[in-house]
Amino acid sequence: MINISEEKIEDYTGLTCTNLMIKLKIKLKKLRNGNRILFFSTREQYDNIRKPFSKKYDFEVSKVDHNKYLISIEKD
Amino acid sequence: MYSFFFLFVEKIPIERFNWLKACISSIDKRINISNSLEVNFYLTGDALFSLYDLRYQDIWKKLLATNKVKIIIDFWDLKFLGLDQGKMSILSKNQIIFANSNPYGFWNKLINHISVKEWGKDYGFLQMRGPYMSRTTVHLLRALKSALENDLSPELYAYLDGVHIGHDCQRPSEFENIGNGLKKIQELAKKNGKNSQMLACSRCGTARGYIKEEMIDTYHQSDDNIPSFLLCNLNRIIDRFENNHIILSPSAAHVHISPKGITQELKKEVSQKKNPPLLILITHSPYGSEWTFGGLSFAMACASHNIPTDVIFIEDGSYVLMGEHIVHEQDGIFNIQEIIEATADMEFLQYYVYEQSLKNRGISRPVRLEGLKIISTEQLTELLISDHASSTQFQKRIIIF
Numbered sequence: 237m238i239n240i241s242e243e244k245i246e247d248y249t250g251l252t253c254t255n256l257m258i259k260l261k262i263k264l265k266k267l268r269n270g271n272r273i274l275f276f277s278t279r280e281q282y283d284n285i286r287k288p289f290s291k292k293y294d295f296e297v298s299k300v301d302h303n304k305y306l307i308s309i310e311k312d
Numbered sequence: 313m314y315s316f317f318f319l320f321v322e323k324i325p326i327e328r329f330n331w332l333k334a335c336i337s338s339i340d341k342r343i344n345i346s347n348s349l350e351v352n353f354y355l356t357g358d359a360l361f362s363l364y365d366l367r368y369q370d371i372w373k374k375l376l377a378t379n380k381v382k383i384i385i386d387f388w389d390l391k392f393l394g395l396d397q398g399k400m401s402i403l404s405k406n407q408i409i410f411a412n413s414n415p416y417g418f419w420n421k422l423i424n425h426i427s428v429k430e431w432g433k434d435y436g437f438l439q440m441r442g443p444y445m446s447r448t449t450v451h452l453l454r455a456l457k458s459a460l461e462n463d464l465s466p467e468l469y470a471y472l473d474g475v476h477i478g479h480d481c482q483r484p485s486e487f488e489n490i491g492n493g494l495k496k497i498q499e500l501a502k503k504n505g506k507n508s509q510m511l512a513c514s515r516c517g518t519a520r521g522y523i524k525e526e527m528i529d530t531y532h533q534s535d536d537n538i539p540s541f542l543l544c545n546l547n548r549i550i551d552r553f554e555n556n557h558i559i560l561s562p563s564a565a566h567v568h569i570s571p572k573g574i575t576q577e578l579k580k581e582v583s584q585k586k587n588p589p590l591l592i593l594i595t596h597s598p599y600g601s602e603w604t605f606g607g608l609s610f611a612m613a614c615a616s617h618n619i620p621t622d623v624i625f626i627e628d629g630s631y632v633l634m635g636e637h638i639v640h641e642q643d644g645i646f647n648i649q650e651i652i653e654a655t656a657d658m659e660f661l662q663y664y665v666y667e668q669s670l671k672n673r674g675i676s677r678p679v680r681l682e683g684l685k686i687i688s689t690e691q692l693t694e695l696l697i698s699d700h701a702s703s704t705q706f707q708k709r710i711i712i713f
Contacts, residue, residue, distance in 0.1 A: 252515040254546055254609045257616065258646055261654035284547065288616065288658075303527070 238298050238308045246275040253284040272310035279303050313570050316351045320359035321451045321562035327627050329371045338693040340378050349380045354422050356386035376407050384409045386418035419458035432557030435459040436467040442476035443490035448562040453493040460500050469549045470512035472606045478541030491538050510541045517543040550613045554586050565710035589620040591710045594629035598648040607713030615661035622662045622695050630669035633678035656683020
């Protein structure tokens with residue numbers, strides 16, 4: 237289960253898989269170590285980003301609804 | 313043996329001819345063994361004007377001087393454009409081939425010359441321009457039809473403005489009806505017991521109003537499209553690029569490299585390999601059209617599928633390094649320079665910019681981008697022939713965006 241405090245959760249469910257990949261890569265590049273990005277994705281998006289991002293970052297996921305996932309990617 | 317098959321359906325910029333000439337000359341010097349290099353220029357549509365335009369004559373002469381270059385001319389289009397065969401004085405007769413005078417002769421010759429069947433039972437075409445504004449759509453129909461004539465399964469991948477070709481109820485008054493042409497291809501394929509996949513990028517389709525729903529199936533039939541022209545995630549199109557069959561585009565090339573003495577068994581084995589490398593040439597300015605973002609998205613998607621992908625910013629594509637881009641959120645667009653820097657760490661993706669293109673534009677102090685290498689003509693040549701996958705035989709796809 238992902239712990240959520242006061243952080244803003246972005247909704248990326250409307251993005252295509254490639255555009256989500258670009259957005260996450262740009263955000264992660266700018267992110268400081270120890271910080272994370274938190275967002276909602278669809279199942280297809282989750283399937284697409286899980287492998288490339290879990291290799292390099294701390295990747296967590298929780299299913300929150302049918303076809304809606306809360307994802308946390310932390311840069312350590 | 314290095315075999316290049318360049319297909320040019322649209323006007324070829326002179327700058328492109330210049331770097332091609334430099335690269336071919338460089339390859340020829342490196343190999344330096346007779347009959348080990350073969351360069352074929354398949355010309356149709358507006359590309360045929362280069363054979364008559366005075367500005368191109370010196371370049372053609374130098375290219376043809378190697379004796380390893382052949383030009384294959386679409387004789388049907390040559391006549392259509394009113395171009396006189398007898399006025400091609402610069403061309404040596406044994407280096408020029410006129411493909412049969414019917415609309416499909418040129419495309420049949422290309423299929424047989426590349427030996428498309430050795431690479432698989434499918435034959436794909438990536439279309440990125442829409443109907444009527446671009447005559448490349450007429451050539452697309454000819455290419456797909458000739459695939460069927462040659463017992464191949466035609467596949468169409470529609471991307472960027474190319475998604476418009478599948479719009480239903482097209483009723484041009486003066487032009488060949490592209491939508492009906494696609495339907496005829498589907499009917500003919502069915503009759504011949506062949507598949508005729510027609511896939512269109514859903515991101516491009518959504519942007520252009522073909523998808524009204526929030527959620528769609530993996531393959532979506534839009535009410536606005538002809539039957540079986542299906543919208544899908546770009547990744548489903550890239551699934552097809554993992555296979556080794558021949559895929560062309562109106563400005564594209566197929567590079568085939570095979571060592572001497574290769575056995576039939578090994579040839580068969582290698583021709584069935586997955587994930588042939590891809591070279592994407594980005595030739596447009598960064599934001600003036602969708603070409604650059606489209607090319608980058610396509611490259612990223614391929615790299616995500618473990619397809620070794622090189623992206624070269626060349627010709628007007630080199631404008632990407634002219635200054636630092638300041639893109640605000642309200643611009644509603646990705647910063648191209650940020651995309652390059654953020655994605656350069658992808659295992660199967662490499663970025664380059666061609667030095668001569670920068671020089672031609674007076675970009676003497678280009679912006680430095682992490683992960684983007686400036687390359688010379690020698691290095692560009694190396695990328696055209698480099699083998700990512702195997703030390704035996706392979707094909708490389710080259711697509712010009």
